[in-house]
Amino acid sequence: MISPGTFPTRLKLSEIHPLFKKDGKMKMSNYRPISLLTFFSKNFKYIIYRRLYHHINWNHILVHEQFGSRNNSSTEITSHKLINGLLSSLNNKLRVGGIFCDSQKAFDCIEYDILSSEMEFYGISGKGNKLIQSYLNNRYQRALFQK
DSSP states (O other), X not given: OTTTTOOOGGGOEEEEEEEEOSSOTTOGGGXXXXXXXXHHHHHHHHHHHHHHHHXXXXXXXXXXXXXXXXXXXXXXXXXXXXXXHHHHHHHTXXXXXXXXXXXXXXXXXXXXXXXXXXXXXXXXXXXXXXXXXXXXXXXXXXXXXXX
């Protein structure tokens, strides 16, 4: 599997369990999909994550302002840095402005061709890139609803 850079098709199945969040139970947007992977797929995903994370840190690819999916980082730290920066600027009588974007569905529209070329740019190439692309493409899922 790893040698040719292809992920087995039979292991690309995930079961989706909708988890109720809030408000009315009849509205689909009030559910968060929980994707359950096979044991092998979940472990594979973790191994790839650890290797990518090491590569990204070793090569200083992410800027310090990137808070998502990083060790020793949280929404509290992000909020603290933002508020501290705003208050410091206001205390120094500087103008403060902000643009806020809702990126709730940002990961639903990632183009895998662009992702592949970005991985190449940052040194993730060859069979490693091909294996990740194989893992991401042509996945299938089934939703399980319980009463």
